[in-house]
Amino acid sequence: MEQIRTNRKVRVAGVGLHPFGRFRNKDISTMAREAVVESLRDAGIAWNRVQVGYFGHVYYEGMSIGERVLSPLGLTGIPIVNVENACSSGSTALWQAFWMINAGLYDVALVFGAEKVPSGPVTVTGADSPDRLIGGDHMMAGYALRMKRYITETGASEASIAQVAVKNRQHASMNPYAHRNEMYSLEEVLKSRVIADPLTLFQCCPTSEGAAAVVICADDVIDSLGVSRENSPEILASVLTSGDYNGNGSDHSAFSPYRTEPAALKAYEMANISPEDVDLIQVHDAATIGELQQLESLHIFNKGEAWIATEEGRTSLSGDRPTNTDGGLLAMGHPFGASGIRMIHETVLQLRKQAGARQIENAQIGVSQCSGAGDVTTVHILKA
Amino acid sequence: MCMSIEKIVSVDPTRFKLNPDNTNDFRLTGFHCCACDIFVFGAATNCQKCTDGNVIPVDFSGDGVLYSYTLIKVPPAGWTGTTPYVLAEGELLEGPHVLAELVDTNPEELFIGMPLKVSYAVDESGKQAVAVYKWKLSD
Ligand SMILES: [Zn+2]
Numbered sequence: 001m002e003q004i005r006t007n008r009k010v011r012v013a014g015v016g017l018h019p020f021g022r023f024r025n026k027d028i029s030t031m032a033r034e035a036v037v038e039s040l041r042d043a044g045i046a047w048n049r050v051q052v053g054y055f056g057h058v059y060y061e062g063m064s065i066g067e068r069v070l071s072p073l074g075l076t077g078i079p080i081v082n083v084e085n086a087c088s089s090g091s092t093a094l095w096q097a098f099w100m101i102n103a104g105l106y107d108v109a110l111v112f113g114a115e116k117v118p119s120g121p122v123t124v125t126g127a128d129s130p131d132r133l134i135g136g137d138h139m140m141a142g143y144a145l146r147m148k149r150y151i152t153e154t155g156a157s158e159a160s161i162a163q164v165a166v167k168n169r170q171h172a173s174m175n176p177y178a179h180r181n182e183m184y185s186l187e188e189v190l191k192s193r194v195i196a197d198p199l200t201l202f203q204c205c206p207t208s209e210g211a212a213a214v215v216i217c218a219d220d221v222i223d224s225l226g227v228s229r230e231n232s233p234e235i236l237a238s239v240l241t242s243g244d245y246n247g248n249g250s251d252h253s254a255f256s257p258y259r260t261e262p263a264a265l266k267a268y269e270m271a272n273i274s275p276e277d278v279d280l281i282q283v284h285d286a287a288t289i290g291e292l293q294q295l296e297s298l299h300i301f302n303k304g305e306a307w308i309a310t311e312e313g314r315t316s317l318s319g320d321r322p323t324n325t326d327g328g329l330l331a332m333g334h335p336f337g338a339s340g341i342r343m344i345h346e347t348v349l350q351l352r353k354q355a356g357a358r359q360i361e362n363a364q365i366g367v368s369q370c371s372g373a374g375d376v377t378t379v380h381i382l383k384a
Numbered sequence: 385m386c387m388s389i390e391k392i393v394s395v396d397p398t399r400f401k402l403n404p405d406n407t408n409d410f411r412l413t414g415f416h417c418c419a420c421d422i423f424v425f426g427a428a429t430n431c432q433k434c435t436d437g438n439v440i441p442v443d444f445s446g447d448g449v450l451y452s453y454t455l456i457k458v459p460p461a462g463w464t465g466t467t468p469y470v471l472a473e474g475e476l477l478e479g480p481h482v483l484a485e486l487v488d489t490n491p492e493e494l495f496i497g498m499p500l501k502v503s504y505a506v507d508e509s510g511k512q513a514v515a516v517y518k519w520k521l522s523d
Binding site: 120121123127129130132133134135136137138140141144145146148149152193194195196197198199245 | 453460462
């Protein structure tokens with residue numbers, strides 16, 4: 001084991017992405033391996049230099065899939081950990097790897113995630129859970145409840161919330177890796193079929209397949225690895241929280257909208273920045289309303305005002321708070337184990353100025369945020 | 385179609401109790417924390433807020449208000465009821481929020497803040513008759 005060195009700087013050296021969509025004839029380990037190989041190639045780091053691996057994944061498709069993904073690359077004997085933390089599985093894998101390097105246990109880590117999410121409404125509990133009969137275990141219904149409440153409390157219109165989907169599809173139209181990259185109008189979003197009123201189909205993220213990977217390393221070994229420091233954004237903060245008591249907890253099928261706030265505040269403190277310093281944002285937009293409430297939880301906008309900022313175009317690529325620049329969950333789709341790592345992939349491309357047509361100007365600091373069942377929240381802050 | 389009450393089981397005995405001798409006697413259940421005076425719906429060994437172990441079982445009043453609601457047109461796997469259905473997030477007078485179907489209602493006429501009452505219906509889709517708690521509008 002490596003010498004313990006605390007408070008080390010950690011950088012993202014390489015990123016890789018398998019397209020998101022439906023790939024019926026491709027198994028999950030093949031998809032994940034392609035993303036992994038791409039991230040190693042992007043970093044210029046040989047597989048046998050990787051010292052630990054963390055794999056984000058949710059749906060059961062056999063044991064130890066992480067090992068199955070990596071074994072064709074060579075059996076190096078490193079620890080490989082399979083991580084399940086709902087929609088935040090991938091970003092939880094990153095959190096674990098980050099702190100292992102920060103604490104000095106390892107110098108180079110591979111973080112990868114993949115999923116093949118079945119079609120249809122996403123449920124959180126097992127098939128024999130009482131919540132199935134009660135009717136409350138329905139991910140999008142949870143967002144619909146929040147949306148109805150948000151409209152009542154803030155005066156937002158359904159159209160202003162649906163605008164999030166129009167904007168994210170516009171971003172995805174410049175992204176060949178997205179599950180859905182055809183654009184649509186506000187009218188088409190509002191007229192698409194109702195899933196759980198007032199949420200329409202185009203305001204819900206597609207269930208998808210896909211994979212993502214990043215290679216992270218300690219700043220103090222980056223020269224010996226032959227990796228470009230300039231191309232390797234620093235991870236200023238990595239925070240993971242679960243649900244805390246918010247005054248009305250108890251029913252675990254109810255999602256509370258602002259559970260991200262404690263994680264966000266911790267992350268800003270760790271990074272020693274304030275929300276005003278953030279140039280680039282990726283948030284968990286499993287539904288349109290989710291993007292608005294996450295932006296408010298991150299203190300990018302005041303509570304109840306993100307819909308106004310969206311109407312004003314402030315969250316689009318040319319706005320001052322560009323959000324979900326690759327299309328987000330709404331257009332990329334949502335393979336649970338991969339989504340959090342996909343956000344890091346996009347953040348790194350933007351900070352490196354490699355985002356092509358969707359490149360934003362002067363991006364120095366990027367935040368990415370994932371939520372998951374169990375009120376799991378992760379917040380990562382990267383700096384160019 | 386007459387079913388003896390003994391054969392009806394609660395959908396989740398930690399959240400909902402039905403008196404086997406009286407079908408009109410039912411309630412949502414949970415715990416009260418003696419240390420910080422909050423209520424927890426359903427199973428708890430300790431207080432959700434302060435983690436104190438001094439929690440005592442309680443029956444809730446069954447009264448609440450409509451915190452939010454949605455008309456679900458695409459139901460989740462395992463749903464045995466009719467579709468579409470109204471899912472309500474009700475806030476019990478004691479504080480906890482409870483998700484359940486809101487029955488006997490016209491979704492067009494609902495508004496946040498309406499008074500609610502806990503009810504139940506018997507689900508006979510499986511081998512065993514199951515009492516499932518529901519919300520309904522207060523009279
Ligand atoms: Zn307490």
